[in-house]
Amino acid sequence: MVPTQNPTAALITVNGLRKNFDSLTAVDGVSFEIRQGEVFGLLGPNGAGKTTTISMLSGTLQPTAGTVNMAGVPEGPERRRALGIVPQDLAIYLKLTARENLEFFGGLYGLHGEALKRRAIELLEMVGLSERADSRSVDFSGGMKRRLNLAIGLMHSPRLLLLDEPTVGVDPQSRNHIFEGVKRLNSEGLTVLYTSHYMEEVEALCHRVGIMDRGRLIACDSVKNLIATLGGSVVHAEIGPLSPDNAMQEEVALAALQARLSAIEHCSEAEILPAEPRQDIAGSEENPHIVKVRTDAPGRVLPTLVSAISAAGAPLYSLSLREPNLEDVFLELTGKSLRD
Amino acid sequence: MNKRVLLQIWSIAARDVRILRRDRSALIFTFGMPIILTFVFGSMNGNHDAGRPTGGFKVAVAREDAGQRAEQALAQLRTAGIDPIPVTGGADALEKLIAAGKYSAGLVIPTDFSTRFDAAISGKSGNGSIEMPFVADPGDTRVASMIKGIAAGANERLVASEVIRQYPDAAIAMLNRPKIAMPDTEIKGQGLTPGDIFLPGFMVYFVFSLANGVAATLLGERQEGTLRRMLNAPISRAQILAGKLLARGILGAVQTLLLIGIGIQWLHLSVAQAPVGIAITAIATIFSACGMGLLMATFGKTMEQIQGMTTMFLLLLGFISGTLIPRSLLPEWMVKVSMITPHAWALNAYSDLIQRHHTLLSTLPNIGVLLLFGCVFFGLALARFRFE
Numbered sequence: 119m120v121p122t123q124n125p126t127a128a129l130i131t132v133n134g135l136r137k138n139f140d141s142l143t144a145v146d147g148v149s150f151e152i153r154q155g156e157v158f159g160l161l162g163p164n165g166a167g168k169t170t171t172i173s174m175l176s177g178t179l180q181p182t183a184g185t186v187n188m189a190g191v192p193e194g195p196e197r198r199r200a201l202g203i204v205p206q207d208l209a210i211y212l213k214l215t216a217r218e219n220l221e222f223f224g225g226l227y228g229l230h231g232e233a234l235k236r237r238a239i240e241l242l243e244m245v246g247l248s249e250r251a252d253s254r255s256v257d258f259s260g261g262m263k264r265r266l267n268l269a270i271g272l273m274h275s276p277r278l279l280l281l282d283e284p285t286v287g288v289d290p291q292s293r294n295h296i297f298e299g300v301k302r303l304n305s306e307g308l309t310v311l312y313t314s315h316y317m318e319e320v321e322a323l324c325h326r327v328g329i330m331d332r333g334r335l336i337a338c339d340s341v342k343n344l345i346a347t348l349g350g351s352v353v354h355a356e357i358g359p360l361s362p363d364n365a366m367q368e369e370v371a372l373a374a375l376q377a378r379l380s381a382i383e384h385c386s387e388a389e390i391l392p393a394e395p396r397q398d399i400a401g402s403e404e405n406p407h408i409v410k411v412r413t414d415a416p417g418r419v420l421p422t423l424v425s426a427i428s429a430a431g432a433p434l435y436s437l438s439l440r441e442p443n444l445e446d447v448f449l450e451l452t453g454k455s456l457r458d
Numbered sequence: 459m460n461k462r463v464l465l466q467i468w469s470i471a472a473r474d475v476r477i478l479r480r481d482r483s484a485l486i487f488t489f490g491m492p493i494i495l496t497f498v499f500g501s502m503n504g505n506h507d508a509g510r511p512t513g514g515f516k517v518a519v520a521r522e523d524a525g526q527r528a529e530q531a532l533a534q535l536r537t538a539g540i541d542p543i544p545v546t547g548g549a550d551a552l553e554k555l556i557a558a559g560k561y562s563a564g565l566v567i568p569t570d571f572s573t574r575f576d577a578a579i580s581g582k583s584g585n586g587s588i589e590m591p592f593v594a595d596p597g598d599t600r601v602a603s604m605i606k607g608i609a610a611g612a613n614e615r616l617v618a619s620e621v622i623r624q625y626p627d628a629a630i631a632m633l634n635r636p637k638i639a640m641p642d643t644e645i646k647g648q649g650l651t652p653g654d655i656f657l658p659g660f661m662v663y664f665v666f667s668l669a670n671g672v673a674a675t676l677l678g679e680r681q682e683g684t685l686r687r688m689l690n691a692p693i694s695r696a697q698i699l700a701g702k703l704l705a706r707g708i709l710g711a712v713q714t715l716l717l718i719g720i721g722i723q724w725l726h727l728s729v730a731q732a733p734v735g736i737a738i739t740a741i742a743t744i745f746s747a748c749g750m751g752l753l754m755a756t757f758g759k760t761m762e763q764i765q766g767m768t769t770m771f772l773l774l775l776g777f778i779s780g781t782l783i784p785r786s787l788l789p790e791w792m793v794k795v796s797m798i799t800p801h802a803w804a805l806n807a808y809s810d811l812i813q814r815h816h817t818l819l820s821t822l823p824n825i826g827v828l829l830l831f832g833c834v835f836f837g838l839a840l841a842r843f844r845f846e
């Protein structure tokens with residue numbers, strides 16, 4: 119469930135950001151803003167330019183062109199104090215304990231004494247490592263290391279947390295800890311930039327999402343608005359052949375069915391696609407079809423669709439209704455899957 | 459530089475020291491090996507128990523003559539600083555031992571040594587010579603020639619003492635002849651202990667071997683992503699390098715203190731005459747060595763490159779600079795080249811203070827050059843190191 123926030127003012131404004139590495143353009147003219155108190159997602163496949171964008175936001179990488187402005191915070195040490203960064207690759211000292219790791223990085227941000235110790239204890243509790251606080255992190259599981267990696271980024275109570283693929287290679291328990299932690303921090307007012315190539319995570323956590331591909335930001339809006347651009351839910355119906363013994367009659371029947379589907383109200387898109395050949399009960403091969411209908415009112419469309427199929431004389435093998443997601447948005451925008 | 463900046467540098471240094479304390483093999487290489495090597499080398503070249511200057515040359519002696527003159531010859535050799543090791547089996551056995559490299563040199567006292575000696579002194583043999591054949595290891599001619607010179611002096615004294623005893627008048631006339639005086643000029647530092655001789659070179663070499671660790675730890679942080687994480691914090695790159703340098707500097711100080719302790723306890727190192735000067739030299743040497751380590755880290759992309767490069771480079775500098783081989787044994791051009799290494803300046807400073815008993819003031823130029831090396835190395839590392 120997305121946390122309830124009403125973000126308005128921009129905390130970070132990114133304008134025309136570009137980064138070239140020799141002949142490779144890793145980030146190409148990216149512009150977006152992250153609003154105060156929101157969880158902003160950057161979604162894209164590996165190599166899309168998310169990490170490079172984060173590096174430029176954090177100031178560790180100098181952009182080739184473009185600007186990054188943070189409301190009321192100038193570039194330099196003050197900006198770095200306002201940002202908490204959780205890198206994609208683990209960045210912890212394996213020979214130090216969880217507590218020592220936290221206290222060391224907290225010290226670099228100017229925390230000391232009781233405040234430093236207290237903050238370390240708070241975060242160890244938040245990420246579920248209190249009982250292993252004084253164990254060396256070399257002995258931790260991958261998920262525990264990830265949680266420690268996250269906690270380090272929070273030691274100095276930043277205004278904006280940059281999370282770069284924080285759940286890569288994480289076990290379900292640790293993923294849950296990270297998820298709950300991010301939600302709790304956001305509900306307490308922390309602004310978060312969350313990059314991932316897992317669309318389920320981004321959908322569950324983020325108020326708004328920027329979709330990146332090949333260094334470019336190809337869409338940026340709320341999850342709901344992005345999905346709405348697809349035109350609603352998709353109904354898939356697998357049907358048998360309409361006239362198995364006569365190819366010409368089959369063609370005619372399909373054309374008639376297509377005409378009926380197109381006439382259905384609240385239906386933005388309807389098509390009939392060939393399905394994988396299959397064997398019927400008698401053991402002979404047949405060529406079924408997939409009827410794909412996109413609609414913003416599936417409850418009304420389904421009975422009409424079933425009637426149309428029945429009227430065409432086609433056996434209905436299966437019927438499914440699928441809500442579109444960011445994966446479909448990405449597919450629509452780029453013609454490829456996020457995991458390609 | 460405000461307190462916060464210093465605290466951040468200290469945080470980095472303290473963390474590195476803590477990590478190293480948990481790395482047993484690194485501790486052994488940083489502290490154990492230098493102590494063991496110093497002790498072994500020092501003991502090989504001098505008697506640490508007696509507390510006397512370096513021990514005598516061990517020379518194999520095949521004594522075939524049981525006479526009194528042979529006994530007197532051996533006594534003279536001992537007085538001259540030669541430690542005669544008796545060899546059984548005569549001249550042949552002695553030659554085999556020398557050929558096998560067991561000793562640098564050997565002496566044969568032939569069966570007729572006493573007879574010939576007495577005949578020669580009494581004038582009964584005319585101009586007949588007295589022989590004490592000398593056998594030298596062809597692989598160690600430098601030491602062998604020194605031994606030969608010492609043995610020749612001992613034999614001269616043996617002959618002179620007997621001539622004086624038998625011909626006092628002639629001897630008095632000889633003693634009253636005009637002389638060309640060669641008075642000894644006293645130089646401070648005579649009577650050096652094994653510690654005085656070997657410790658300066660060891661302290662310099664082992665401290666510079668810390669450069670390897672400095673380079674490796676910096677590169678390791680870059681590879682593990684923790685360097686980037688530090689860069690995200692509100693601290694400067696110079697602070698990060700200073701923290702790394704300070705951490706290894708602390709280790710270098712502990713290492714130097716341990717070596718000095720071992721030197722005083724076992725090898726009779728003399729530090730009492732210039733403790734402040736030695737301390738300042740140690741700090742300047744450590745600074746220069748750690749700065750060199752930071753600079754070396756800028757030349758390698760992988761840990762393997764760094765390890766291989768620093769090991770070979772430090773060994774090369776060790777030879778060129780005179781820390782592993784005395785500079786007196788180096789050709790002239792190499793002695794000149796050695797002055798481009800910080801090792802040579804560190805060695806000069808330690809040698810001036812420990813061996814020549816110079817004042818701190820007179821060795822300040824050496825210390826200044828060392829500090830300059832350190833600053834240049836640090837500046838170049840800061841400019842060259844790819845933090846990303």
